Each structure stands twice: as C-alpha cells, then as structure tokens.
Amino acid sequence: MHRIKRVFRNVHIVLWVLFGLLVALQLSQDRPSSEHWLTMTTGIMLTTLYVFYSHFILLKQFSGKKKRRPYFLRLGLIILTGNLPFLLFHHVKFDTFFLFFNYYIISLISMVPVFVFLSWLARVTENLVINTFKKEQLEKQAVEAELYYLKSQINPHFLFNTLNNIHTLVYKQALAAPEAVLQLASLMRYMIYESNSPLVPLSREMTYLQDYMSLQQLKYKNSPVVDLQVEGLTDSCHIAPLLFIHLLENAYKHSPARLEPGEVKVNMKITGDTLTFMVQNPVSTNPGRKVDEPGGIGLPNVRKRLALLYPGKHSLEANNSGGTFTVKLKIQGLKLMAHEKEADLLYHR
Structure with missing residues (x-):
C-alpha cells in the first residue's frame, strides 16, 4: 500500500514540475507578459495547486459519506476563491472594480473548473487503483488462509x-x-x-x-x-x-x-x-x-x-x-x- 501511494506521489511531483515548466515557457514567449513571466507563473501555479489539492483533499474527507451539502458548500468556496492567487500575482494593476471583476470572471471560468475536474479524476483513479490492490491483497490472504487450512x-x-x-x-x-x-x-x-x-x-x-x-x-x-x-x-x-x-x-x-x-x-x-x-x-x-x-x-x-x-x-x-x-x-x-x-x-x- 505504501509503495502505491509513493508511486502516486512521485507521479504528482513529476506532472506538476512539467506543468510549471510548460507554463513558464509559454509565458516567457508571450510578448505582453514576457517581462512578468515569473510572477505570472507563480500566480498560475499557486491557483492550480490550491484548487487541485483543496478539492482532492475534500473528496477524501467526504468519500463514502452521504452528506452532500457540506461538500458542495466547501466546493463552492474553493471555486470562488480559487483564482485569487492568480489575481494577486498578476502584473495588471486593477484600478477599478470593473477591471478586477472582468479578470476574476475570465480566470475563474478558464482555470478553476479544469483543475476541479482534474482533481476529481485523480482522486477517482487513485481510489480505483488502491481499492483494486486491497481487493487483490484480501483475495491473496484468503487464498493463503485456505491453502494453510488445506495443508x-x-x-x-x-x-x-x-x-x-x-x-x-x-x-x-x-x-x-x-x-x-x-x-x-x-x-x-x-x-x-x-x-x-x-x-x-x-x-x-x-x-x-x-x-x-x-x-x-x-x-x-x-x-x-x-x-x-x-x-x-x-x-x-x-x-x-x-x-x-x-x-x-x-x-x-x-x-x-x-x-x-x-x-x-x-x-x-x-x-x-x-x-x-x-x-x-x-x-x-x-x-x-x-x-x-x-x-x-x-x-x-x-x-x-x-x-x-x-x-x-x-x-x-x-x-x-x-x-x-x-x-x-x-x-x-x-x-x-x-x-x-x-x-x-x-x-x-
């Protein structure tokens, strides 16, 4: 079990590193934001990490529970606050509320739902692999117990x-x-x-x-x-x-x-x-x-x-x-x- 969790942890690290490098490379080549690629990359990474793992942990806490209302309330809070790190590190100065609101809605729609879905997919995949492994272990233990009994x-x-x-x-x-x-x-x-x-x-x-x-x-x-x-x-x-x-x-x-x-x-x-x-x-x-x-x-x-x-x-x-x-x-x-x-x-x- 620990070996499987270690493999998943390593996969997460590798994928996030690759994603961060890809974002940094893309922003460094984009002329309007090339001068601010480091701060922009930091904001995007903080937003995606926050949304992904907040929902990832939330799914674990409410796994198998029938209390849907607390789950959706917390999920709503994650969605509404998920893009704030991105706006905090953005190079544009939000002089007006209208400008801030426009960037807020655009980043909310373009970034947050994607990583909410990816965190759900990652949790489902991990649970599926772990449950399959547990089932195989239980079957193996049952076989070994039966073999011991037969011997x-x-x-x-x-x-x-x-x-x-x-x-x-x-x-x-x-x-x-x-x-x-x-x-x-x-x-x-x-x-x-x-x-x-x-x-x-x-x-x-x-x-x-x-x-x-x-x-x-x-x-x-x-x-x-x-x-x-x-x-x-x-x-x-x-x-x-x-x-x-x-x-x-x-x-x-x-x-x-x-x-x-x-x-x-x-x-x-x-x-x-x-x-x-x-x-x-x-x-x-x-x-x-x-x-x-x-x-x-x-x-x-x-x-x-x-x-x-x-x-x-x-x-x-x-x-x-x-x-x-x-x-x-x-x-x-x-x-x-x-x-x-x-x-x-x-x-x-």
Whole structure:
C-alpha cells in the first residue's frame, strides 16, 4: 500500500514540475507578459495547486459519506476563491472594480473548473487503483488462509498409528525402531517447517513421500507393498508442498487390509516442465468403504489446492474400474531451477 501511494506521489511531483515548466515557457514567449513571466507563473501555479489539492483533499474527507451539502458548500468556496492567487500575482494593476471583476470572471471560468475536474479524476483513479490492490491483497490472504487450512488437513490417525507401531518396535527391541523414529522426525519437520514455503524442491517432496511409505510399511510384515517408480530428475524443478500426500494416503486407506508386495503402484515422471504423478491401488471389497467418503479430505482437498496453485495448468483424473482405483495428476509449467533452464535453452538452440 505504501509503495502505491509513493508511486502516486512521485507521479504528482513529476506532472506538476512539467506543468510549471510548460507554463513558464509559454509565458516567457508571450510578448505582453514576457517581462512578468515569473510572477505570472507563480500566480498560475499557486491557483492550480490550491484548487487541485483543496478539492482532492475534500473528496477524501467526504468519500463514502452521504452528506452532500457540506461538500458542495466547501466546493463552492474553493471555486470562488480559487483564482485569487492568480489575481494577486498578476502584473495588471486593477484600478477599478470593473477591471478586477472582468479578470476574476475570465480566470475563474478558464482555470478553476479544469483543475476541479482534474482533481476529481485523480482522486477517482487513485481510489480505483488502491481499492483494486486491497481487493487483490484480501483475495491473496484468503487464498493463503485456505491453502494453510488445506495443508493442515493431514490425517492425524496416521501419526497415532505410527507412534503405536514404533512403540511396538521399541517394546520388541527391533532394529528398525531407531530408523522409524528418524523417519517420523523427518516427516514431521517437513510438515511443520519446510512445507511453509510456497515451493519446495521436488526431490524433498519425494523424500517426504518415501518417509511416509516407510512408516506405513510398519503395518505390513511382507516386502514393500508400494512399487515406486521415478522417471526424470526430481531435483530439476520445484513444486507446491504436500500435493501428493492425500493421493498416497487414499491409496492406503481404501486398499484391502492385506496387500501383496508391489500391489500399490506409484509413478512419478518429469518431462521438461511437466510432471505426471500416478497412484494405482486395489479397491477394498468392504462395501462400507468408498473411495470418496462424504466429508473426506482426499481428492476434494487436492482439487481445491490445484485450482488455487495451478489454475489452468493441471489435470486430475480419477478412475475406478476392475477393482483398481487410479488417480493421475498432471501439472504443467513447473518452476525449473536456474541451471536447468539454461540447459534447456542450450538444448533447443
């Protein structure tokens, strides 16, 4: 806001300086008044500044108010007294009232209404820009608040279940217990601190997903139930944090209680500035469990965040067929790292 007001202030200064120079140049070349161009320029500048900013401030004082009578009374006073500085500095000696009245009417008609209108136009323009900026700021704050709310909707049951699983490992003095604690600490650190950034390296987001999968694996005794495939360089671009966790969480949540090794398939592919993320899992035969439960935070959450973060640059497809649920997310226009952009430009030369 202060930056916008500073810009308007600088614009006012520049325009008034240019106007003053133009008036001085014109009067210095006008033969009848060339000898008095300095005093005449002073009178014109004082008149125009007085009329312009008196009305400019008056409009601010009565902005949004329904009291029109005080406004018009003050405006009338500005109009009637606006050209007095010009007459005061005028080189003509007003020996008679008639001569003074003629100059008064001529200067009043030729100067005052113009700058009353210009001050109104300047105030309307400034209000329009400031109100537009305020609206954009409020919308931005609303978007940020909604994004914060959506990011915070990570299933708390995962944390409780993980702690219970780690407790069991510790009780059994299993060798995997210390590693599980480190993975949980890494996961929580990312969720609480690192995910506050608008963008994170995709490689860091993938580490978070791998920690999540490792902790989920504590529920299964057999080999890893998730088959993770990554194509492309994950450290070549940045992504909004916590975009994929709900899709992966849904895959665990809506799969059968017993999963065979590699039965949940996760594929990440990076091609240029386009990312494709796909999750495929078997659907539980339990009729009480649906892929999109009422009030669920999986796909609706992801759709809302994508609409806010990547409008017009993403697609999210979900398909439930043949006992398999597939979600495919595609994001275009990812922010590449600087060295990757340079390499891409060299490649296309």
